Amino acid sequence: MNRYRIAIIGAGSVGLAIARRLSATEKAIILLERHATFGQDASTRNSEVIHGGMYYPTDSLKARLCVAGNRSLYELCDRYDVPHRKTGKLIIANSSAERNEIEDIYRQGEINGVPNLRLIDVLEIRRLEPQVRARWALLSPESGIMDAVALMRFFEQEAIANGVSVRYNREVIGLEKRAGLFRITIRRSDGEIEEILAEAVINAAGLFADNVAAMAGIDIVKNGYKIHWVKGEYFDVDRRHSGKMSHLIYPTPTPVSLGIHVRLRLDGSFALGPNAIYVDAINYDVDPKHLDDFYHGAKRYLPFLSKTDLTPGITGIRAKLQTQGEPVRDFVIRHEADKGLPGLINLIGIDSPALTACPAIAEEVAGIYLNL
Numbered sequence: 001m002n003r004y005r006i007a008i009i010g011a012g013s014v015g016l017a018i019a020r021r022l023s024a025t026e027k028a029i030i031l032l033e034r035h036a037t038f039g040q041d042a043s044t045r046n047s048e049v050i051h052g053g054m055y056y057p058t059d060s061l062k063a064r065l066c067v068a069g070n071r072s073l074y075e076l077c078d079r080y081d082v083p084h085r086k087t088g089k090l091i092i093a094n095s096s097a098e099r100n101e102i103e104d105i106y107r108q109g110e111i112n113g114v115p116n117l118r119l120i121d122v123l124e125i126r127r128l129e130p131q132v133r134a135r136w137a138l139l140s141p142e143s144g145i146m147d148a149v150a151l152m153r154f155f156e157q158e159a160i161a162n163g164v165s166v167r168y169n170r171e172v173i174g175l176e177k178r179a180g181l182f183r184i185t186i187r188r189s190d191g192e193i194e195e196i197l198a199e200a201v202i203n204a205a206g207l208f209a210d211n212v213a214a215m216a217g218i219d220i221v222k223n224g225y226k227i228h229w230v231k232g233e234y235f236d237v238d239r240r241h242s243g244k245m246s247h248l249i250y251p252t253p254t255p256v257s258l259g260i261h262v263r264l265r266l267d268g269s270f271a272l273g274p275n276a277i278y279v280d281a282i283n284y285d286v287d288p289k290h291l292d293d294f295y296h297g298a299k300r301y302l303p304f305l306s307k308t309d310l311t312p313g314i315t316g317i318r319a320k321l322q323t324q325g326e327p328v329r330d331f332v333i334r335h336e337a338d339k340g341l342p343g344l345i346n347l348i349g350i351d352s353p354a355l356t357a358c359p360a361i362a363e364e365v366a367g368i369y370l371n372l
């Protein structure tokens with residue numbers, strides 16, 4: 001049976017960033033992914049926004065790793081030619097209640113150490129974004145957009161160059177600690193079953209990370225690891241409007257999402273989304289009946305929009321730890337030694353802003369692993 005020092009489960013942006021980071025110093029690493037290639041779940045089904053980090057609670061992992069990830073990601077994209085643009089972002093307000101909300105976000109951003117945040121008025125909004133209707137806005141100059149596939153390809157190629165065995169079409173179906181080693185059972189896409197041994201396991205399985213933790217014998221309900229899936233749909237906007245905005249435009253956030261915003265692409269085209277719907281099954285279709293909600297929501301601040309400009313786009317599913325109505329939960333990034341599983345590092349509830357945070361999450365996991 002093949003034996004590895006580290007097995008990483010999941011080749012999304014997080015698993016790949018960890019593989020790249022650990023392979024800089026460690027040998028005998030295997031990365032296992034059930035799909036035929038990387039990033040087929042959340043990591044390519046999102047807004048590709050490099051977040052600033054102002055929304056998240058004081059001292060949370062989300063706040064710390066988003067602010068650090070934002071900085072690392074720009075450095076990395078600049079250095080390795082990953083397409084990206086620091087567009088800046090406006091969180092807009094059109095009522096006094098919304099104005100209070102953006103002031104709160106501003107204060108939270110200051111606490112979180114987000115640089116260069118500024119509250120701006122209608123005159124400056126008109127100068128920056130003449131097509132957008134808003135009375136006040138919070139300007140986050142450090143927010144931007146990137147090419148998530150190019151980022152993951154870069155991580156994958158560096159990991160491979162550093163000697164990581166990247167194995168696609170391999171679904172982990174069993175994980176058991178025996179005699180100081182993890183025995184991992186894998187189902188290949190051709191139906192064959194294989195087993196490998198690993199000294200340490202890093203669970204970066206995204207939507208199924210709770211499942212993987214349960215395989216190792218963890219009670220996911222008792223430990224608060226049960227993941228709830230929250231679908232987000234996008235509607236594409238007719239390309240005749242491409243280039244009309246240069247900043248990301250966001251409304252004020254809701255408890256489960258940052259709100260239906262302008263998802264700018266690097267080519268100047270844009271979409272609206274995502275909404276947030278708790279679901280029990282993975283289905284990436286857009287419900288065309290939601291078009292009206294998107295249209296009316298966005299028309300408030302994008303007066304040039306017509307209903308016929310919108311067509312169904314992509315969807316993604318978030319891995320959330322809170323059920324509907326519960327307070328926002330933080331990422332869980334944890335060495336499970338106290339659960340009798342030394343060597344297992346779980347990453348659970350890795351929803352937004354994990355694409356932004358992935359280089360900082362990788363640093364965090366490396367810090368845990370190197371101190372095992």
Ligand SMILES: Cc1cc2nc3c(=O)[nH]c(=O)nc-3n(C[C@H](O)[C@H](O)[C@H](O)COP(=O)(O)OP(=O)(O)OC[C@H]3O[C@@H](n4cnc5c(N)ncnc54)[C@H](O)[C@@H]3O)c2cc1C
Pocket residue numbers: 009010011012013014015032033034035038039040041042043044045046047048049050051170171172173204205206207208209212231232233274315316317318319350351352353354355356357
């Ligand atoms: C609609 C939406 C919009 C978002 N917008 C943004 C944004 O603009 N900016 C931002 O920073 N974040 C955003 N996010 C969050 C971000 O996309 C995710 O947090 C991030 O991609 C999570 O990466 P991951 O690697 O943990 O998960 P994933 O990309 O889901 O990867 C997990 C991988 O594990 C694999 N896997 C699962 N189980 C097994 C198994 N048993 N065996 C083998 N492999 C397995 C899966 O196939 C998958 O490839 C958004 C998310 C959504 C859904």
